[in-house]
Amino acid sequence: MAGKISRNSPCWCGSGRKYKICHEAFDHKIAQYARNGHMVPTHDMIKNPEQIEKIKESCKINIAVLDYIEQNIQEGWDTAKIDQIVYDMTTDMGGIPAPLNYEGYPYSVCTSVNDQVCHGFPSKDVILQSGDIINVDCSTILNGFFSDSSRMFCIGDVDPEAKRLVDVTKESMYKGLEEVKPWAFLGDMGQAVNDCAKEHGYSVVREVGGHGVGIEFHEEPFVSYVTKRGEEMLLVPGMIFTIEPMINMGKPDIFIDQDNDWEIYTDDGSLSAQWEIMVLVTEDGNEVLCY
Numbered sequence: 001m002a003g004k005i006s007r008n009s010p011c012w013c014g015s016g017r018k019y020k021i022c023h024e025a026f027d028h029k030i031a032q033y034a035r036n037g038h039m040v041p042t043h044d045m046i047k048n049p050e051q052i053e054k055i056k057e058s059c060k061i062n063i064a065v066l067d068y069i070e071q072n073i074q075e076g077w078d079t080a081k082i083d084q085i086v087y088d089m090t091t092d093m094g095g096i097p098a099p100l101n102y103e104g105y106p107y108s109v110c111t112s113v114n115d116q117v118c119h120g121f122p123s124k125d126v127i128l129q130s131g132d133i134i135n136v137d138c139s140t141i142l143n144g145f146f147s148d149s150s151r152m153f154c155i156g157d158v159d160p161e162a163k164r165l166v167d168v169t170k171e172s173m174y175k176g177l178e179e180v181k182p183w184a185f186l187g188d189m190g191q192a193v194n195d196c197a198k199e200h201g202y203s204v205v206r207e208v209g210g211h212g213v214g215i216e217f218h219e220e221p222f223v224s225y226v227t228k229r230g231e232e233m234l235l236v237p238g239m240i241f242t243i244e245p246m247i248n249m250g251k252p253d254i255f256i257d258q259d260n261d262w263e264i265y266t267d268d269g270s271l272s273a274q275w276e277i278m279v280l281v282t283e284d285g286n287e288v289l290c291y
Contacts, residue, residue, distance in 0.1 A: 013048045013238075029183075030236060038185070039233040045221070046238035047214055051145070052280065055214045055240065058142035059149075059278065059290040061095045065138050066151050066291075075130050075156045079111040082136060083122035090140055098139035098146055098217050105262060110137035110150075117205055117246050117254050117264040117272045130156025133166055135274045139217065148213050148242055149290040150276035161249070162271055165202065169247040169273040172196035176225070176243050180279055180286040184235050190227035193245045197225075203252035205272070208264065210242035213278060237283050244276030 005012060011022035034040045047055065065086055073082070087108040090097045097108035105119075112120035112135040113128070120126075120135075128134065137150035152166045176193040197204050210223030221233045225245045250270025257263040266272050278290035 012043050013046070014050065015048065026236070030234065033234050039221075041221070041233060041236055041239055044215075045212055045219065046236065047240055047280075048238065051214065052238075052240075054143060054145040055147065056289055058095065058140050058145045058147040061090060061093045061142055062138050062140040062147040062149055062290050064093065065089045065140070066136065066149065069136050069138075070151060070153065073128070073134075073136075073153050073155070075128055077128050078124045079113070079120070079122040079126040079128070079134075080124045082111050083107050083109050086136075086138055094142060096141040098141050098148070099137075102217060110135070112137070112263075112272070112274070114271055115266045115269050117248070117266060118208060118274060119262045119264055121260065121263055128155045131158055131162070132156075133158060133162050133271060133273060137274075137276065141217075145215070146213050146217050147278060147290045148217070148276065149278055150244065150274060151291075152273050152275055164200070165247065165249050165271055166273045168197065168200045168202060169245060170275045172225075172245055172247060173243050173275045173277060176245070177277065177279065177286065177288070180235060180243075180281060182235060182237050182281055182283060182285075185230055186221065186223060186233045186235060187227040187231035188229045189243065190223070190225045190232065191229045193225040193243070194227075197245065197247045203248045203250065205246035205248065205252055205254055207254060208246055210244045210276070212239070212241045214240045235281050237281050239281045240278065240289065242276050242278050244274055246272055246274045248272045 007020035011019045100108045132155040139148040172193045175196045176189040179188040212219030250268040253267035280287045
């Protein structure tokens with residue numbers, strides 16, 4: 001990263017300051033990690049303060065929509081109703097639902113019920129019943145900047161074991177968050193998530209994970225939860241990514257619905273849960289931007 005720009009040129013980050021007083025030492029530090037064999041971020045994975053502020057504005061819409069769903073979701077709703085609420089609220093606040101038409105996805109939100117791991121299609125035929133658990137995964141574009149988060153909801157009288165899965169999945173996400181700090185590694189976070197899930201007897205989905213986000217809907221790096229401490233990409237200030245573990249009550253194996261190539265289910269029919277937050281690596285730790 002260092003050496004590709006003159007020390008007296010404007011810094012690549014857009015601050016307007018000379019490179020030598022802005023990010024030169026930062027780049028040299030990253031280069032040292034790279035020389036030691038670590039995966040390191042590229043400049044385009046690092047957001048500047050102006051970009052971060054615009055991303056936060058997008059997050060405000062995403063949070064407001066999920067807050068409304070949380071306060072109102074109930075037994076008897078069909079999941080198409082959730083899709084309509086997300087579309088209406090997002091557009092009323094000036095945003096665009098990021099999933100809508102993304103790589104052919106036909107809805108404004110993902111609604112994954114019970115054994116659906118992720119990417120569940122909203123439908124008038126899927127009516128929430130007492131005992132269901134559902135993940136509502138909401139993503140927003142505002143003025144070209146992206147936000148992304150999801151929450152689990154328990155409908156009516158949920159079996160204690162299902163509620164435990166939901167709670168442990170959330171706990172594992174926050175255990176991972178505790179490991180997000182500058183000059184640590186994504187693998188530190190991934191192992192914390194995995195250890196928490198396995199301590200409670202659950203399995204972690206391997207094939208689907210989190211991602212960088214902000215300038216695009218899905219950016220590098222891929223964020224896995226089956227990784228080891230000290231491995232995966234170096235974390236540096238300005239990186240933004242999601243922590244969104246998908247945790248199964250049974251085995252980790254999954255399959256994709258061949259009819260639509262989107263909806264993912266547990267292979268053994270066991271329940272699955274997912275929570276998602278969007279995290280900024282700061283100079284002294286992290287900041288949750290979206291939840």
